[in-house]
Amino acid sequence: MAKIGLFYATDTGNTRKVAKIIKKQFDEGEVALHNVKDASAEDMAQYSALIFGTPTLGDGELPETLTEFLPALDGVDWASKTVALFGLGDQQGYPDEFVDALGIFYKKLKKKGATLIGSWAVDGYEFNKSKAVVNGEFVGLVLDQDNQADLTEERLEEWLEQVKPELLSLAVAG
Numbered sequence: 001m002a003k004i005g006l007f008y009a010t011d012t013g014n015t016r017k018v019a020k021i022i023k024k025q026f027d028e029g030e031v032a033l034h035n036v037k038d039a040s041a042e043d044m045a046q047y048s049a050l051i052f053g054t055p056t057l058g059d060g061e062l063p064e065t066l067t068e069f070l071p072a073l074d075g076v077d078w079a080s081k082t083v084a085l086f087g088l089g090d091q092q093g094y095p096d097e098f099v100d101a102l103g104i105f106y107k108k109l110k111k112k113g114a115t116l117i118g119s120w121a122v123d124g125y126e127f128n129k130s131k132a133v134v135n136g137e138f139v140g141l142v143l144d145q146d147n148q149a150d151l152t153e154e155r156l157e158e159w160l161e162q163v164k165p166e167l168l169s170l171a172v173a174g
């Protein structure tokens with residue numbers, strides 16, 4: 001079984017594309033991808049280490065598929081889980097709601113007792129407001145395929161260097 005479950009929501013496919021790139025940065029079989037549209041609490045429960053990725057849609061909202069998936073979070077013992085988050089957004093189009101969904105989802109998992117890793121500096125982004133900023137940092141990796149796609153590869157590389165060892169060191173849930 002894969003060591004890490006990577007769960008993602010996507011509307012136009014950008015987040016799925018990033019999820020696939022992340023999977024490729026690990027050894028064969030280490031990461032399993034799950035679109036939240038087809039995932040369950042049991043799918044999450046089998047991992048100790050998880051990655052979640054989401055775009056922000058509407059005006060600073062979770063994608064509909066992720067909202068529909070929220071009840072499944074109740075079926076998981078989050079106290080035994082470590083989670084790294086990434087979020088996609090558009091800082092020019094939505095400077096007042098930039099990657100809000102990342103912050104909204106972070107707060108839900110935090111409240112449920114998960115250990116969250118992978119915070120990310122706000123340097124290099126231009127925006128006014130974001131729910132994903134906590135204590136001056138983004139709560140996960142932030143990618144902007146609409147305006148800064150050229151930076152995605154190096155941002156991913158740097159972030160994975162940070163979270164990969166910790167995620168891989170976690171034993172498979174028993």
Ligand SMILES: Cc1cc2nc3c(=O)[nH]c(=O)nc-3n(C[C@H](O)[C@H](O)[C@H](O)COP(=O)(O)O)c2cc1C
Binds near residue numbers: 055057060097099
């Ligand atoms: C209708 C719509 C609403 C959006 N609202 C926001 C928003 O509030 N904040 C933000 O940062 N990005 C917003 N975005 C930008 C998306 O998050 C961004 O394009 C992302 O890469 C889409 O990922 P996906 O292809 O996986 O759905 C919006 C995009 C669309 C099409």
